Structures are given as C-alpha cells and as structure tokens.
Amino acid sequence: MTNQVLEAIVQRADELSALGLSNEKLGRLDDQAAKVLRESGVIRMLQPKTYGGLEFHPRDFAETVMKIASLDGSTGWVSGVVGVHPWEMAFADPKVQEEIWGEDQDTWIASPYAPMGIARPVDGGYVFNGRWQFSSGTDHCDWIFLGGFLGDEEGKMAHPPVSLHLILPRSDYQIVEDSWDVVGLRGTGSKDIIVKDAFVPAYRTLEYSKVVDGSAAKEAGLTNPTYHLPFSAAFPLGITASLIGICEGALAHHMAYQKSRVQVTGTKIKDDPYVLFAIGEAAAEIAAARSALLDNASRMYDIVASGREVTFDERAVGRRTQVAAAWRAVRAVDEIVARSGGNAMRMDNPIQRFWRDAHMGLAHAIHVPGSVFHVSSLTQLDIEPPHGPMRSMI
Structure with a gap:
C-alpha cells in the first residue's frame, strides 16, 4: 500500500520545518502546524475505517512520524502520541466512538x-x-x-x-x-x-488489563492485525519513532552546518578525519536505531497476523529493543553535537533545538531502561519476573 500520508508530509516538509520556531515560542503547536497534520491524515493512520481511518501497518505509521519529527521535534512528538489514541479508541464502545467521530472524523x-x-x-x-x-x-x-x-x-x-x-x-x-x-x-x-x-x-x-492482554480488541470484534498488537508495542511506538526522527533531524542539520564549517585552527571539517569518523559513526548508530524499531514493529505485527498472541517474553524483548533504540540514537546525537562547535548552541541554530528535544524525549517514562532491561534478562534466563511495578511497563 502506498503511504500517501508520508507523501503528503514530504510535500509540505519545508512548511513544517519553518513552523518549528513558532511552535517553541507558543509553547504548543502553531495552528498551521496542526492544520498540516490534519490535512495529511497522520492522526487517522491507526483510526478504524468505519470512521474515516486508514488502518495502516504500524511500520508505516512509525516511518511517517519519524519523517515529521526530523522536520520539527514537537510536531513529530504530537503526531506520535496523539496518533496512537485512535488505535485504542477502536476498542471502545461504539457509542463513544460515535460521540467523538460521528460529526468530525478529524477530532483528536x-x-x-x-x-x-x-x-x-x-x-x-x-x-x-x-x-x-x-x-x-x-x-x-x-x-x-x-x-x-x-x-x-x-x-x-x-x-x-x-x-x-x-x-x-x-x-x-x-x-x-x-x-x-x-x-x-x-x-x-x-x-x-x-x-x-x-x-x-x-x-x-x-x-486497562483488557487493553494490555488484548482481550479488548477481541471483544470489539476487530480483525485487522494492527489492533491486536500488544499495548506495550503500540503505545511506545509513536513516542520512540518521534525520538529517532528528532535524532535524524539533528544529524541532517549537523551535516548541513559542517559542510562548509572551518574550525578555529583553520582546518575545514571535510579535512578533519576525527570529526568525519564521529559523523559516520553517529549516522550508522541512528540508522541502526531506526531499523531496530521498525523491525520490531513488523515482527510484532507478523506474529499477531499469524493468529498467535505475543508472549510476555516476546513483549519484554520487544520493549528492550525499543528502549535501546532510543538511547542509541540520542547517544549518537551527543557525539556529533559535541563536535559542532560553540556556534551550534546559538538559539538561531536548529541543532541545539533538536538536541534539547532529543533529551526531553529520552526522559519519557517509556524510555526508562531499568525495569525493562531487568525483566527482559529474567525472561531470557527462563526466570519468572515478579508481579507488580516491575512488569507494568511490559
């Protein structure tokens, strides 16, 4: 299936990128940025077709969110977070779905x-x-x-x-x-x-327990495999996709800035093998983070599409993959920002905004590695993890 939403975003990339400063100054999305998202259809990508939704593959949704976030972090973040909510609303009573989308299918x-x-x-x-x-x-x-x-x-x-x-x-x-x-x-x-x-x-x-264990989707009679993803795979997807997209945006701005930059020593960046190595390594790390997240989403989808439920062990490893991808990408951004020079930290340079956005996104509770890595290690040791908070993010 052609991802027409991604195509629409690409066509308006310059507009979304330019609105980044306005979003930051307003402390919310500029109305025009929200208008572009509505017109593109990104918030309807996981919405049920009965209310004008597109019911896309979760990988397509993640790729679209990544692209938006690479243009502006806040716009991508809102796309990823608000974009997941129609996925859960598909499980809700038809009466509340009608209340929300009956008159306006673009209600957020x-x-x-x-x-x-x-x-x-x-x-x-x-x-x-x-x-x-x-x-x-x-x-x-x-x-x-x-x-x-x-x-x-x-x-x-x-x-x-x-x-x-x-x-x-x-x-x-x-x-x-x-x-x-x-x-x-x-x-x-x-x-x-x-x-x-x-x-x-x-x-x-x-x-909540029915959303997590998948019974809410079954009781709603949903057949599209997208709606049978574990909550712990679907909910973090938009968040981590936006974070990786932010890192891709930071890399793109870094590359554009370094292309003609001359260091105080008089050395051009293109002639500095140490900086070039750091750029290459960071680009590879961000690309690997992207691939890991998208592959994880596809693997989860394939499991439920085959008619099998995702096991707790698989959910734990999937969350480990998602969290690790986030940290991997942000660490890579730190490496290139540290080599961008003092002028990259000026408020009129977008590199610093993407750097700040990346660290704010990494601070989200869904990216805290402690219990996720702990539980995934226990499951791979074939040890039953304790019940309670330790399992709550799995």
Missing part, C-alpha cells in the same frame, strides 16, 4: 494514561477526580484518555488496585495554562489536566 484525542485519578463508582458510571501532567498536543484535542484507579464508595483507591482508562470530552476537564515550561519539546504543549467531580458514563471506560 489527548491523554495521558498515567493512573493519577480516582474513579468512584456511582449509578451508570463513575465520579472522577485527579490531576495529570504531560498531555501532549492537548490544545488541539477535543477529547481525552485519562488513566485512573477504581475507587471505593469513599473515593479512596480500591484494593487490589484496578486501573481504568476513562474517556472525557473537553467540557469535563481543565487544561492548566503555563504548566509547560521545559527545556525541550516546548512546542508539544504537554500541559497539566485537572478533573473535578466529572461524571464518566461506564461506556466511556476501558479496563
């Missing part, structure tokens, strides 16, 4: 999924309260997925803990302005969200 859905709220059961649903950070692209979204724990009658977390994903319209939550003042990815507008005593009907909820 924000998040975050972190369970920072409590849902107290009442007749017909829940009363929901909480505060969340990091709602990327939220200014351009009209609905939101929010993570929360099931509460008891007093509004305290029930035991054992039960995690839910709750779906709310813009009228039921508050976006906290001036809550996104950070060093990188400033244009993502990843602001705080507050919910106070919002009623969430039961049909606007999903059990």
Whole structure:
C-alpha cells in the first residue's frame, strides 16, 4: 500500500520545518502546524475505517512520524502520541466512538494514561477526580484518555488496585495554562489536566488489563492485525519513532552546518578525519536505531497476523529493543553535537533545538531502561519476573 500520508508530509516538509520556531515560542503547536497534520491524515493512520481511518501497518505509521519529527521535534512528538489514541479508541464502545467521530472524523484525542485519578463508582458510571501532567498536543484535542484507579464508595483507591482508562470530552476537564515550561519539546504543549467531580458514563471506560492482554480488541470484534498488537508495542511506538526522527533531524542539520564549517585552527571539517569518523559513526548508530524499531514493529505485527498472541517474553524483548533504540540514537546525537562547535548552541541554530528535544524525549517514562532491561534478562534466563511495578511497563 502506498503511504500517501508520508507523501503528503514530504510535500509540505519545508512548511513544517519553518513552523518549528513558532511552535517553541507558543509553547504548543502553531495552528498551521496542526492544520498540516490534519490535512495529511497522520492522526487517522491507526483510526478504524468505519470512521474515516486508514488502518495502516504500524511500520508505516512509525516511518511517517519519524519523517515529521526530523522536520520539527514537537510536531513529530504530537503526531506520535496523539496518533496512537485512535488505535485504542477502536476498542471502545461504539457509542463513544460515535460521540467523538460521528460529526468530525478529524477530532483528536489527548491523554495521558498515567493512573493519577480516582474513579468512584456511582449509578451508570463513575465520579472522577485527579490531576495529570504531560498531555501532549492537548490544545488541539477535543477529547481525552485519562488513566485512573477504581475507587471505593469513599473515593479512596480500591484494593487490589484496578486501573481504568476513562474517556472525557473537553467540557469535563481543565487544561492548566503555563504548566509547560521545559527545556525541550516546548512546542508539544504537554500541559497539566485537572478533573473535578466529572461524571464518566461506564461506556466511556476501558479496563486497562483488557487493553494490555488484548482481550479488548477481541471483544470489539476487530480483525485487522494492527489492533491486536500488544499495548506495550503500540503505545511506545509513536513516542520512540518521534525520538529517532528528532535524532535524524539533528544529524541532517549537523551535516548541513559542517559542510562548509572551518574550525578555529583553520582546518575545514571535510579535512578533519576525527570529526568525519564521529559523523559516520553517529549516522550508522541512528540508522541502526531506526531499523531496530521498525523491525520490531513488523515482527510484532507478523506474529499477531499469524493468529498467535505475543508472549510476555516476546513483549519484554520487544520493549528492550525499543528502549535501546532510543538511547542509541540520542547517544549518537551527543557525539556529533559535541563536535559542532560553540556556534551550534546559538538559539538561531536548529541543532541545539533538536538536541534539547532529543533529551526531553529520552526522559519519557517509556524510555526508562531499568525495569525493562531487568525483566527482559529474567525472561531470557527462563526466570519468572515478579508481579507488580516491575512488569507494568511490559
């Protein structure tokens, strides 16, 4: 299948790249950048066809996000994060899908999924309260997925803990302005969200455990293998794809800058074998990170397309591959930035913005290697990993 979305992005590459500074100054995506994304169809790549979606292969989605992020990190990040939400919405009750997409199939859905709220059961649903950070692209979204724990009658977390994903319209939550003042990815507008005593009907909820184990997709009757990917493969894909794309953008700007640069010693970069070696090594590392992530997505897709479920061991190794790819690419960027000279750190040089964006993206919880590497090592030693937080990111 031709990736017409990627083709549309390529045609407007210069426009998206030029909007990067505006995104950063605004602290959110410029309206024109959001308009380009809507017109390209990137947010509909994983959306069900019943509501104008394209149901692309996850690899195509990742490649498109990488391209966007190579033009501007914040635009790519929003594409990767917001672009995954229609994938999960495909599991939701048809009634809420109609509420969101019935009148406008380009309606965007924000998040975050972190369970920072409590849902107290009442007749017909829940009363929901909480505060969340990091709602990327939220200014351009009209609905939101929010993570929360099931509460008891007093509004305290029930035991054992039960995690839910709750779906709310813009009228039921508050976006906290001036809550996104950070060093990188400033244009993502990843602001705080507050919910106070919002009623969430039961049909606007999903059990997190069912999303993770794949039963939500089965119960929804979905047949496209894309929807049977493990959550731990689909959710991180857009995030890590954008991070690797940011690294590709940093490399491209570095190469353009170094092409005619002369060092203070009078040596042209093209005549400095040490810098040339570093450039070549970094380019190879970023390319390897890209290949690893895309191959991982394709392998997961092939497993579910064959009718087999992805095992916990395979999920753990897949997450290890994804996390390692992120760190590999950012380390490569550090090597070339260290050889870009002081002028690369001037605010009018895009290299420094891509460098900042890369490190901000690496700080996302999905890229923390500790428990992921720990669990993947245990599974490969044929040792059952402990239950609880250790397995939560797998």
